[in-house]
Structures are given as C-alpha cells and as structure tokens.
Amino acid sequence: xxxxxxxxxxxxxxxxxxxxxxxxxxxxxxxxxxxxxxxxxxxxxxxxxxxxxxxxxxxxxxxxxxxxxxxxxxxxxxxxxxxxxxxxxxxxxxxxxxxxxxxxxxxxxxxxxxxxxxxxxxxx
Amino acid sequence: xxxxxxxxxxxxxxxxxxxxxxxxxxxxxxxxxxxxxxxxxxxxxxxxxxxxxxxxxxxxxxxxxxxxxxxxxxxxxxxxxxxxxxxxxxxxxxxxxxxxxxxxxxxxxxxxxxxxxxxxxxxx
Amino acid sequence: xxxxxxxxxxxxxxxxxxxxxxxxxxxxxxxxxxxxxxxxxxxxxxxxxxxxxxxxxxxxxxxxxxxxxxxxxxxxxxxxxxxxxxxxxxxxxxxxxxxxxxxxxxxxxxxxxxxxxxxxxxxx
Amino acid sequence: xxxxxxxxxxxxxxxxxxxxxxxxxxxxxxxxxxxxxxxxxxxxxxxxxxxxxxxxxxxxxxxxxxxxxxxxxxxxxxxxxxxxxxxxxxxxxxxxxxxxxxxxxxxxxxxxxxxxxxxxxxxx
DNA sequence: GTGGTCTAGACCACA
DNA sequence: GTGGTCTAGACCACC
Numbered sequence: 404x405x406x407x408x409x410x411x412x413x414x415x416x417x418x419x420x421x422x423x424x425x426x427x428x429x430x431x432x433x434x435x436x437x438x439x440x441x442x443x444x445x446x447x448x449x450x451x452x453x454x455x456x457x458x459x460x461x462x463x464x465x466x467x468x469x470x471x472x473x474x475x476x477x478x479x480x481x482x483x484x485x486x487x488x489x490x491x492x493x494x495x496x497x498x499x500x501x502x503x504x505x506x507x508x509x510x511x512x513x514x515x516x517x518x519x520x521x522x523x524x525x526x527x
Numbered sequence: 528x529x530x531x532x533x534x535x536x537x538x539x540x541x542x543x544x545x546x547x548x549x550x551x552x553x554x555x556x557x558x559x560x561x562x563x564x565x566x567x568x569x570x571x572x573x574x575x576x577x578x579x580x581x582x583x584x585x586x587x588x589x590x591x592x593x594x595x596x597x598x599x600x601x602x603x604x605x606x607x608x609x610x611x612x613x614x615x616x617x618x619x620x621x622x623x624x625x626x627x628x629x630x631x632x633x634x635x636x637x638x639x640x641x642x643x644x645x646x647x648x649x650x651x
Numbered sequence: 652x653x654x655x656x657x658x659x660x661x662x663x664x665x666x667x668x669x670x671x672x673x674x675x676x677x678x679x680x681x682x683x684x685x686x687x688x689x690x691x692x693x694x695x696x697x698x699x700x701x702x703x704x705x706x707x708x709x710x711x712x713x714x715x716x717x718x719x720x721x722x723x724x725x726x727x728x729x730x731x732x733x734x735x736x737x738x739x740x741x742x743x744x745x746x747x748x749x750x751x752x753x754x755x756x757x758x759x760x761x762x763x764x765x766x767x768x769x770x771x772x773x774x775x
Numbered sequence: 776x777x778x779x780x781x782x783x784x785x786x787x788x789x790x791x792x793x794x795x796x797x798x799x800x801x802x803x804x805x806x807x808x809x810x811x812x813x814x815x816x817x818x819x820x821x822x823x824x825x826x827x828x829x830x831x832x833x834x835x836x837x838x839x840x841x842x843x844x845x846x847x848x849x850x851x852x853x854x855x856x857x858x859x860x861x862x863x864x865x866x867x868x869x870x871x872x873x874x875x876x877x878x879x880x881x882x883x884x885x886x887x888x889x890x891x892x893x894x895x896x897x898x899x
Numbered sequence: 900g901t902g903g904t905c906t907a908g909a910c911c912a913c914a
Numbered sequence: 915g916t917g918g919t920c921t922a923g924a925c926c927a928c929c
Contacts, residue, residue, distance in 0.1 A: 413927085415904060422623050429626035442917060452906050457917070465713070468630070470783035473913040474916055480783065485632025489641060493624045498645050499546050500617045502553035506592070508609025511646050515639060517613060521622050522635050535718035535728065539928065576929060661912090663919060670871050677874035690902060700921050705902070716878070721928040722901055733880025737889060741872045746893050747794050748865045750801035754840070756857030759894050763887060765861060769870050770883050787913065824914055 404432050408449055416451055420459035428468060428479055429525050439469065439477040528556050530573055540575055544583035552592060552603055553649050563593065563601040652680050656697055664699055668707035676716060676727055677773050687717065687725040778821055788823055792831035800840060800851055801897050811841065811849040 406423045408416055427433035439445075442460065446453040460477050463469045467484050471477045489497065504514050530547045532540055551557035563569075566584065570577040584601050587593045591608050595601045613621065628638050654671045656664055675681035687693075690708065694701040708725050711717045715732050719725045737745065752762050778795045780788055799805035811817075814832065818825040832849050835841045839856050843849045861869065876886050 417904085422626075425626050425630065426622065429629045441915080443915090452908095453917095454907095454919095455905065457919095458904090460917080471917060472782065473787075473918085475914090476916060483630055485630075487632040487637065489624070489628055489631075489633075493627060494641070494645070496620060497624055497641070498649065499549070500613070500621055501642065501645050502546075502549050502649050503617060504613055505553045505646075505649060506549065506607055506609075507613070508611040509613075511643070513611065514646070515642065517618075517621070518625065518639065518642060519635070521618075521625050522629075522638070525622065525626050525629060534720065539721070541928085579929070665919085670874075673874050673878065674870065677877045689900080691900090700923095701902095702904095702922095703920065705904095706919090708902080719902060721903085723929090724901060731878055733878075735880040735885065737872070737876055737879075737881075741875060742889070742893070744868060745872055745889070746897065747797070748861070748869055749890065749893050750794075750797050750897050751865060752861055753801045753894075753897060754797065754855050754857075755861070756859040757861075759891070761859065762894070763890065765866075765869070766873065766886065766890060767883070769866075769873050770877075770886070773870065773874050773877060789913085827914065 406445070406449055408451070417455050417459040417462065420445075420449075420456065421462050424459070424463060425468065426525065428483075433479050435479055435481050435483075437479045439479065441476050530569070532573055532575070541579050541582040541586070544569075544573075544580065545586050548583070548587060549592065550649065552607075557603050559603055559605050559607075561603045562599075563603065565600050654693070654697055656699070665703050665707040665710065668693075668697075668704065669710050672707070672711060673716065674773065676731075681727050683727055683729050683731075685727045687727065689724050778817070780821055780823070789827045789830040789834070792817075792821075792828065793834050796831070796835060797840065798897065800855075805851050807851055807853050807855075809851045810847075811851065813848050 404427050406420060408419050412419075414422075424433065424439070433439075439460070440448065442453050442456045446456045460469065460471060464471050464477075468480055469477050470480050501514065504517075509517075528551050530544060532543050536543075538546075548557065548563070557563075563584070564572065566577050566580045570580045584593065584595065588595055588601070592604060593601050594604050625638065628641075633641075652675050654668060656667050660667075662670075672681065672687070681687075687708070688696065690701050690704045694704045708717065708719060712719050712725075716728055717725050718728050749762065752765075757765075778792060780791055784791075786794075796805065796811070805811075811832070812820065814825050814828045818828045832841065832843065836843055836849070840852060841849050842852050873886065876889075881889075
C-alpha cells in the first residue's frame with residue numbers, strides 16, 4: 404500500500420491521504436482489520452507533519468472506515484456500515500462531472516464505459 | 528436561467544456560479560451563442576461582489592465554455608471543444624466517489640442507476 | 652454568551668467549547684443565524700490557541716449545528732436537522748448515568764425530577 | 776455476569792470494565808456482598824492486562840461500590856452509600872445529553888420515554 | 900480580516 | 915510506543 408501525495412493541486416494533504424486509504428480499502432489493497440501504519444511512521448514516510456496524518460485518521464474514524472485504539476494503532480474496520488446511498492455532496496459532485504462530461508461530447512454510453520473501467524480498477 | 532447559491536457549503540461562490548452556468552449549458556437552459564448577464568447585473572441579482580462574478584466568467588472563458596468580447600459582454604460559446612474525455616481531475620473525483628459508493632454497499636448496477644437518473648436530470 | 656472552561660477536568664478544551672455552544676443554542680442564548688465570535692477573538696478571550704477553537708467549530712460544523720464561511724465567520728445554523736433520536740453514544744452514557752443514579756438511591760421519579768429541572772434550565 | 780469489552784470505541788478498557796460492573800450491581804446481576812473474580816482470573820477471561828483490571832477495581836473501591844480485603848479479593852459492598860444525588864460530572868453529562876436531545880427535536884416527553892426504557896432495562 | 904491548512908515542537912493517558 | 919491534545923507560529927484562499 405503506497406500513498407502518493409500530489410503537490411501542485413489544491414486538495415489538502417489530509418484529504419488526499421484520506422482518499423487514498425479509501426481507494427485502498429475499496430480495492431482490497433487494504434483488508435478488513437488490517438493494521439495501518441502508525442501516525443508517526445506514515446508522517447515520516449511521506450514527509451509531512453504527524454498532525455496531518457492524525458487528522459486524516461480522525462476523519463476516517465469519524466466516517467466509520469477505520470478504528471483507532473491507544474496502544475494498538477489504527478486498523479481498517481471489520482464491518483463498514485453500508486448506507487447504499489451517495490452522500491448529498493457526492494451526488495452534487497457527480498452531477499457536476501456528468502454535466503462537464505456531456506459538454507465534452509461524451510454520451511451516456513461513453514460515460515458508463517468510464518464508470519465501468521474505474522469500477523474494475525477499484526474492484527480488483 | 529436562475530442561479531442558486533447555497534450557503535453553509537464549502538464550495539467557493541465563484542465555483543458555484545461557474546458550476547451552475549455549466550449545468551445551464553449542459554441541460555440546454557443556456558443555448559449556444561446566448562448572451563450572459565453582465566458582471567454587474569448578475570452580481571446585483573444574486574447579491575455578491577462583482578469580482579466574484581468576474582472570476583467565475585474568467586474561469587469559464589479559460590475553460591472554453593464562454594467567450595467574452597469588448598463591449599458585448601459574455602456569450603455561451605458556439606462550439607464547445609469536445610475532447611470526449613474526462614479531465615484528470617474529474618477522473619480522480621469520479622474514482623473517489625465510486626470508491627465511497629462501493630464501500631457504502633452500492634454495486635455497479637446501483638451506481639449506474641444513479642448516473643442514469645442524473646443524466647436524465649441534466650439531459651432534460 | 653459566556654464560555655467557561657474548566658481546567659481540573661479531563662474533557663478536552665475543544666470538547667468543552669463545543670458543549671458550551673450546544674448549551675447556548677439549546678437554551679436560546681444563541682439564536683438561529685446568530686454570529687459566533689471569530690476563531691481568533693474567542694481564542695484570545697479564553698486564552699487558548701486558535702487551532703483549539705477552530706477544531707471546536709469544525710466539529711460543530713460537521714455535526715450540523717453551525718455553518719462557517721470564509722469571509723463571514725461562523726454562525727448558528729438556521730435549521731438544525733432533527734433526527735429525534737439519541738445517538739448510540741448518548742444512549743450508552745445515559746444508561747451509565749441512570750445505573751449510577753439508581754445505586755445512589757435515586758428512584759425513577761427522583762431521576763425524572765432531575766431531568767425536568769435540567770430541561771427547564773435548557774428550555775428557558 | 777459477563778463482561779463485554781467493545782472495541783472501536785473511545786472509552787478506556789478499565790472504564791468499560793468499571794461501567795459494566797456498575798450495570799451488574801445496578802441491575803441485580805451482582806448482589807450485595809457477592810465475590811468478584813480475582814484480578815488475574817478476570818484479566819485472563821477477557822484477555823486484557825491485569826493492571827487494567829486492577830485499575831478498574833481501584834476506581835470502584837474509591838467510589839465505594841466494592842470493598843477489597845487481604846487474601847479474600849474484592850466483593851460488592853453490602854451497603855452502598857446513597858447520596859440520592861447525581862455527581863457534578865453526571866449532572867454536566869446529563870445536561871449535555873439533554874441539550875443534544877432537544878436540538879435533535881426530542882421533546883421532554885420523548886426524552887422521558889427513553890429514560891423509562893433504560894430504567895426498565897437496568898431495573899430488570 | 901475570515902476560516903483552513905500546515906509545521907515543529909511538546910506533554911499526556913493508555914496498555 | 916501508541917494516538918490524542920495543545921501551543922505558537924506561518925501562509926493561503928476567499929471576498
């Protein structure tokens with residue numbers, strides 16, 4: 404599991420970390436119950452402050468994706484609660500993306516093809 | 528064509544305006560070549576600073592969605608460049624959304640159903 | 652609206668601030684839409700670091716009690732979403748409190764009396 | 776009397792043990808004068824460090840819920856001091872919970888209903 | 900001038 | 915040795 408942080412982009416580092424870990428869980432690269440790197444270790448590895456990692460972990464914890472315990476560190480949650488719905492924020496984002504896709508000339512079939520490709524990537 | 532600015536949400540106002548205009552073009556509410564309100568008129572209408580509108584228009588122009596001419600103001604571009612591809616940013620966002628959807632228990636069919644619903648909304 | 656931070660207690664400062672603001676909203680001391688102190692002003696007033704206040708505001712924002720905007724600062728949300736249920740955490744806490752109350756000799760009526768008293772305090 | 780330690784929750788293990796024993800006494804599962812398991816036995820049973828159990832017992836002793844005697848181990852106290860009042864800490868917690876309940880749209884009757892339900896659970 | 904992000908330190912409770 | 919909290923600074927985007 405390798406995290407890559409992009410610099411020339413305006414997504415906060417802690418969000419990028421949060422997103423990458425979600426990719427990892429979703430794709431199976433991180434298994435249920437699997438141990439995550441310690442805050443300090445991950446901070447050293449990607450060269451950021453420990454608080455930045457801590458913030459990412461706290462978000463993931465608040466969202467129900469991981470659990471953290473004092474002595475044991477952070478682990479992927481065994482059972483992640485499934486609402487089976489997109490958040491309002493994600494619905495809004497998806498609408499924006501689809502609007503832009505349509506303006507770029509992509510039809511519904513083209514878009515679905517992209518979705519399928521990503522699904523396979525994530526659905527290893 | 529009515530612009531609705533949501534407050535209590537983290538998207539900058541100029542981005543919201545940019546997005547809404549894209550929805551408008553995508554859905555046909557704004558036609559190719561159609562005149563957009565002047566910066567000052569739109570600023571007055573939705574009660575924000577003129578600089579904010581100006582910034583939104585500049586972005587839309589840089590992205591190739593509108594053209595601005597001296598004295599005549601801004602118009603929707605006649606032929607919007609069709610790359611038929613998602614931008615890297617949008618691909619990344621879509622991947623994030625799909626990852627979260629999958630973790631929430633949505634299968635590929637569930638997701639495609641949401642896409643279809645939004646497509647119809649935008650494609651009205 | 653005065654915030655009082657207690658020191659000899661192991662509740663994190665940002666939590667205490669979060670709680671006090673919730674008391675304020677619940678009791679009506681803080682009205683819907685009312686402006687909260689700026690992060691820096693409140694930090695100076697109670698003598699803590701600005702990040703500590705910021706963290707409290709972010710929690711309140713994530714919980715849907717307040718909204719924050721770049722230029723306008725933080726305000727009490729106009730319509731606070733009502734689940735009409737206690738969180739699991741609060742149910743667990745309430746169970747613990749009731750157990751301890753019972754062991755101290757309080758009957759159900761005694762406990763209800765305390766609840767009523769607090770309700771009036773909060774329900775000004 | 777079975778102790779269940781929940782993981783993925785922010786309450787320290789020694790506190791969870793302390794709370795569960797209080798539930799037990801309150802509900803009658805543990806009777807006055809009843810012998811508690813030895814520190815080592817309980818530690819082995821639920822798979823935690825003996826120090827953790829010891830800390831829980833020390834707290835319960837300091838709070839007056841149990842007594843410890845040389846050689847004989849720990850027992851539930853015969854007569855638990857009945858102040859018939861909530862501790863200041865519990866009053867504060869209850870106030871917080873009621874404030875949150877009220878903001879979630881629960882009226883006093885709704886809250887009392889929850890209290891009643893828990894009372895029956897604890898009062899079995 | 901606002902909230903948001905980030906750093907480089909520090910101390911603490913838990914186990 | 916872990917995550918959690920806190921400080922005192924700094925810079926940034928937004929408006």
